[in-house]
Amino acid sequence: MTAAAETVPGAAAPAAPPPVLGRVRRRTVAAFLAPAVIALLAVGIVPLIYAVWRSLYDFNLTRVARTRFVGLDNYATVLTDPTFWAAMRRTAFLFVTAVPVQIALGLLIALLLHRPGLGMAKALTRLALVLPMATTYAVVGLLAQVTMNQRYGVFNQMLGWVGLGPVNILGNPQNAFWAVVFWDVWQWTPFVALVLLAGLSTVPPEVEEAARLETRSHWTILRHVQLPFLIPSLVAVLILRTADTLKLFDMVFTMTRGGPGNATEFIAILIERTGNRQFNIGMASAQAIVLLVITIVLARLYVRLFYRET
Amino acid sequence: MARAAAAPAQNLWAQGVLLLLIGLFCVFPFYWMVTTSLKTQVVALQSPPAWWFTPTLNNYREVLFVDGVGRSLVNSLIVAVCTTALAVVLGLPAAYALARFEFGGKRELWFWFITNRFVSPVVLAFPVFLISREIGLRDTHLALILMYLTFTLPIVIWICTDQFRSIPRELDEAALLEGCSQARIFWSICLPLAMPGVAVSAILSFIFSWNELLFAYILAPNAAKTAPAMAITFMEGYDVPFGKIMATSTLIVVPVLVFALLASRHLVRGLTMGAVK
Numbered sequence: 001m002t003a004a005a006e007t008v009p010g011a012a013a014p015a016a017p018p019p020v021l022g023r024v025r026r027r028t029v030a031a032f033l034a035p036a037v038i039a040l041l042a043v044g045i046v047p048l049i050y051a052v053w054r055s056l057y058d059f060n061l062t063r064v065a066r067t068r069f070v071g072l073d074n075y076a077t078v079l080t081d082p083t084f085w086a087a088m089r090r091t092a093f094l095f096v097t098a099v100p101v102q103i104a105l106g107l108l109i110a111l112l113l114h115r116p117g118l119g120m121a122k123a124l125t126r127l128a129l130v131l132p133m134a135t136t137y138a139v140v141g142l143l144a145q146v147t148m149n150q151r152y153g154v155f156n157q158m159l160g161w162v163g164l165g166p167v168n169i170l171g172n173p174q175n176a177f178w179a180v181v182f183w184d185v186w187q188w189t190p191f192v193a194l195v196l197l198a199g200l201s202t203v204p205p206e207v208e209e210a211a212r213l214e215t216r217s218h219w220t221i222l223r224h225v226q227l228p229f230l231i232p233s234l235v236a237v238l239i240l241r242t243a244d245t246l247k248l249f250d251m252v253f254t255m256t257r258g259g260p261g262n263a264t265e266f267i268a269i270l271i272e273r274t275g276n277r278q279f280n281i282g283m284a285s286a287q288a289i290v291l292l293v294i295t296i297v298l299a300r301l302y303v304r305l306f307y308r309e310t
Numbered sequence: 311m312a313r314a315a316a317a318p319a320q321n322l323w324a325q326g327v328l329l330l331l332i333g334l335f336c337v338f339p340f341y342w343m344v345t346t347s348l349k350t351q352v353v354a355l356q357s358p359p360a361w362w363f364t365p366t367l368n369n370y371r372e373v374l375f376v377d378g379v380g381r382s383l384v385n386s387l388i389v390a391v392c393t394t395a396l397a398v399v400l401g402l403p404a405a406y407a408l409a410r411f412e413f414g415g416k417r418e419l420w421f422w423f424i425t426n427r428f429v430s431p432v433v434l435a436f437p438v439f440l441i442s443r444e445i446g447l448r449d450t451h452l453a454l455i456l457m458y459l460t461f462t463l464p465i466v467i468w469i470c471t472d473q474f475r476s477i478p479r480e481l482d483e484a485a486l487l488e489g490c491s492q493a494r495i496f497w498s499i500c501l502p503l504a505m506p507g508v509a510v511s512a513i514l515s516f517i518f519s520w521n522e523l524l525f526a527y528i529l530a531p532n533a534a535k536t537a538p539a540m541a542i543t544f545m546e547g548y549d550v551p552f553g554k555i556m557a558t559s560t561l562i563v564v565p566v567l568v569f570a571l572l573a574s575r576h577l578v579r580g581l582t583m584g585a586v587k
Contacts (some may be wrong), residue, residue, distance in 0.1 A: 046441075136523075142545075155343055
């Protein structure tokens with residue numbers, strides 16, 4: 001900063017050393033960054049501070065008059081609350097069941113699309129793959145309600161075609177959980193497939209061709225030639241699926257509202273129930289802050305792993 | 311795993327069938343959504359479900375003009391367009407600064423921007439609910455427009471930072487030697503070249519805002535109610551109107567699908583925040 005100022009004396013003569021790109025006055029940098037920073041402070045940080053403040057109170061919307069300061073009591077309750085950890089475990093379980101399926105199926109689809117031939121059919125399939133991931137998450141839940149209805153749902157009709165009896169899908173705790181996994185897989189496998197396909201296209205064609213002359217085993221080529229190029233895509237998939245699983249709300253809320261019982265009560269649904277359906281804002285704020293801390297730790301970890309440049 | 315190619319013709323057949331199955335799996339729920347939206351309640355409640363029936367547009371007429379879905383679609387449109395425009399205006403200069411300037415704390419700033427993508431809206435929803443009640447923003451478009459910046463602004467910043475970086479620095483250098491100010495370089499030289507990135511980030515911001523439910527559900531219960539929040543109100547009550555729910559869903563989904571198909575080539579790059587080219 002100062003060095004740049006010294007080399008350019010008051011009157012900027014034409015002969016002055018060329019201005020260095022990237023080194024600009026602090027005021028210029030601030031002017032460019034200020035709008036975004038101020039906006040994100042206002043909508044992203046101010047509410048958080050408010051949440052931290054509220055989390056220190058026994059604050060329930062049904063009895064606002066009896067609000068009192070309780071210090072870290074809410075946090076003590078959250079951290080020892082079996083319901084909270086059950087919801088966290090359920091969220092983690094969803095991640096470890098749905099994401100491997102998405103990666104396995106996504107990889108198969110990507111490899112299929114990566115092969116030569118059938119250009120037109122492949123282009124159409126790629127377009128079809130775009131549809132699920134752009135679908136409004138809330139609508140996915142509604143689609144689940146309609147197609148998986150025990151009596152009127154087309155899903156049970158299809159099970160009937162292969163000789164399986166009608167199943168109570170969304171009304172049975174265990175089945176409801178697998179229904180969430182199913183629709184998560186439906187919505188996000190195409191995304192994983194397209195990300196991995198983009199990864200596959202980073203393999204230099206000469207390398208792949210040379211390898212194909214050496215071996216006819218697809219597995220060997222995948223393992224030793226393609227996989228190294230797929231690592232960045234796989235890491236990106238893991239990061240984004242982690243973030244989205246922690247945020248998962250819309251689809252489950254419209255599908256099951258967290259039920260039956262609390263079979264599909266993932267972490268975001270639990271916090272919504274605490275704050276919006278039990279009006280316990282103090283507790284919901286404490287739960288939200290704990291979730292935020294977990295999220296930030298994971299995000300730091302991942303970003304360190306992946307976005308090394310910048 | 312596919313076996314080594316034995317007979318190419320046979321292999322192509324197998325591939326074609328697989329592609330067809332994948333496509334059907336992706337598209338079938340939409341097919342069912344649209345056909346159900348064209349069924350009367352009596353047909354929709356047939357067991358087993360009917361595949362052939364006389365279609366009717368009654369559900370659309372009812373949800374649009376009687377149940378207020380039309381209004382909620384307008385609300386959704388206002389919110390999504392405004393927040394997208396705002397995010398582009400606020401985010402572009404920041405993206406330019408991140409791509410071109412060197413300054414202390416750049417990494418940390420960038421990390422903060424990126425973390426917003428990870429933070430669950432449920433963390434912010436309740437504090438914002440209380441704050442908006444106190445400052446009179448409850449149930450207004452503005453409350454939603456501002457809160458949607460938490461995810462649209464990062465999208466714009468990531469994608470456009472990437473885009474600005476891909477513009478050759480020689481152009482800036484030449485302009486700088488000519489005596490252009492940074493603001494001038496940004497506005498007249500880099501911005502026109504960055505338009506593809508701006509378009510992609512605007513489309514993605516629109517899609518994300520249009521699809522959002524949690525903030526909408528908690529912050530805008532009546533006057534500013536958006537379409538996804540409207541759709542779930544049909545789920546209440548005894549006689550669930552399948553046809554109306556699917557008609558509303560179709561109305562919500564069709565615009566985003568059109569946008570997604572338009573931007574399909576850039577969607578993956580956008581969704582992975584530029585991590586995958």
